[in-house]
Amino acid sequence: MNKTIQVSSRGRDDWVDISREVQAAVSESGLDEGVVTVYVPHTTCGIAIQENADPPLKVDITRALDALCPWEGNYGHGEDNAAAHMKAVLTGPSVQIPFEKGRLMLGTWQGINLCEFDGPRNRRVIIHVSP
Amino acid sequence: MNKTIQVSSRGRDDWVDISREVQAAVSESGLDEGVVTVYVPHTTCGIAIQENADPPLKVDITRALDALCPWEGNYGHGEDNAAAHMKAVLTGPSVQIPFEKGRLMLGTWQGINLCEFDGPRNRRVIIHVSP
Amino acid sequence: MNKTIQVSSRGRDDWVDISREVQAAVSESGLDEGVVTVYVPHTTCGIAIQENADPPLKVDITRALDALCPWEGNYGHGEDNAAAHMKAVLTGPSVQIPFEKGRLMLGTWQGINLCEFDGPRNRRVIIHVSP
Numbered sequence: 001m002n003k004t005i006q007v008s009s010r011g012r013d014d015w016v017d018i019s020r021e022v023q024a025a026v027s028e029s030g031l032d033e034g035v036v037t038v039y040v041p042h043t044t045c046g047i048a049i050q051e052n053a054d055p056p057l058k059v060d061i062t063r064a065l066d067a068l069c070p071w072e073g074n075y076g077h078g079e080d081n082a083a084a085h086m087k088a089v090l091t092g093p094s095v096q097i098p099f100e101k102g103r104l105m106l107g108t109w110q111g112i113n114l115c116e117f118d119g120p121r122n123r124r125v126i127i128h129v130s131p
Numbered sequence: 132m133n134k135t136i137q138v139s140s141r142g143r144d145d146w147v148d149i150s151r152e153v154q155a156a157v158s159e160s161g162l163d164e165g166v167v168t169v170y171v172p173h174t175t176c177g178i179a180i181q182e183n184a185d186p187p188l189k190v191d192i193t194r195a196l197d198a199l200c201p202w203e204g205n206y207g208h209g210e211d212n213a214a215a216h217m218k219a220v221l222t223g224p225s226v227q228i229p230f231e232k233g234r235l236m237l238g239t240w241q242g243i244n245l246c247e248f249d250g251p252r253n254r255r256v257i258i259h260v261s262p
Numbered sequence: 263m264n265k266t267i268q269v270s271s272r273g274r275d276d277w278v279d280i281s282r283e284v285q286a287a288v289s290e291s292g293l294d295e296g297v298v299t300v301y302v303p304h305t306t307c308g309i310a311i312q313e314n315a316d317p318p319l320k321v322d323i324t325r326a327l328d329a330l331c332p333w334e335g336n337y338g339h340g341e342d343n344a345a346a347h348m349k350a351v352l353t354g355p356s357v358q359i360p361f362e363k364g365r366l367m368l369g370t371w372q373g374i375n376l377c378e379f380d381g382p383r384n385r386r387v388i389i390h391v392s393p
Contacts, residue, residue: 051305057338057339057347060344061348064348065351090351091351096356096390098299105264106303107302107304109305110303110304110355
């Protein structure tokens with residue numbers, strides 16, 4: 001089953017927790033056990049599973065990614081967002097999470113996040129549920 | 132369905148667009164909907180989904196990865212390609228892309244690339260199509 | 263089929279080869295062909311497929327990740343392990359490996375590793391085998 005959801009990001013860099021939407025897709029599938037693929041059809045955002053309990057941590061990670069991929073630089077790309085593409089390479093466009101008894105097997109501290117690197121934008125996330 | 136294709140890279144660092152080959156494997160499977168896994172059985176190249184429309188962007192990303200993982204360094208690895216292994220850790224060996232009506236759900240700007248970090252070489256890419 | 267295994271890491275940073283355990287899960291599934299998802303339900307460790315033949319290479323990669331994500335820093339996170347979370351973002355929590363005739367299609371030099379960034383700890387790894 002494929003389901004596409006819409007996600008709105010705020011600010012150039014943002015993390016949007018989509019765990020609830022992914023769980024909803026798993027529940028809608030009616031499957032008891034399987035694996036879900038969460039995929040962004042974009043090149044300047046990514047998907048990361050990370051702790052959402054402590055908000056300063058997202059700031060730390062955003063800053064760390066900025067340090068690795070500075071926004072300003074001697075880039076050849078025709079737009080000014082080469083750093084956002086680079087961050088998307090580092091985080092990747094997809095994750096897979098197993099589920100059991102219809103529930104995502106996320107750890108206690110894990111949340112599924114759309115990582116925006118060139119926002120604010122409206123993004124699509126494709127959720128594929130497999131047995 | 133598993134299908135293995137051969138890809139030749141040019142230069143030490145190269146990005147080879149394999150989107151067409153991945154779509155061909157999906158079409159050959161005859162499946163309408165599912166998810167495809169693209170996997171490299173190598174430790175010094177990776178798979179990245181990125182924009183292929185603007186060639187300077189690949190140069191930007193190659194340079195950014197070089198800045199993060201310098202080729203020359205005080206490495207203990209028995210070969211001179213420790214940086215290529217490190218780049219492969221950052222990009223990862225696999226991606227998954229959902230498909231629908233027999234078509235990959237790639238975004239407008241997305242291409243599937245084998246990222247060569249220790250070429251030129253002949254590489255294998257394994258494509259697995261799941262319902 | 264979902265199977266959860268326990269893995270113990272040694273030291274703050276460690277790589278634990280779990281290739282044998284993943285192959286065992288594939289064999290137990292009785293499936294001939296498919297794809298296996300290897301997933302950690304944690305936010306300060308990751309999964310990486312890399313060469314295990316040359317032990318100094320793991321040291322090189324550990325040092326390179328430390329250079330990118332320094333342990334000491336001006337972090338806001340309530341615990342002292344922000345760097346471990348950042349490393350987990352870079353490596354990612356999951357990989358997928360196709361298998362054929364009941365055997366993982368790993369390359370000659372590839373091993374599946376749990377990458378510990380905040381150990382020593384006991385970790386869980388979820389292995390999902392799909393047709």
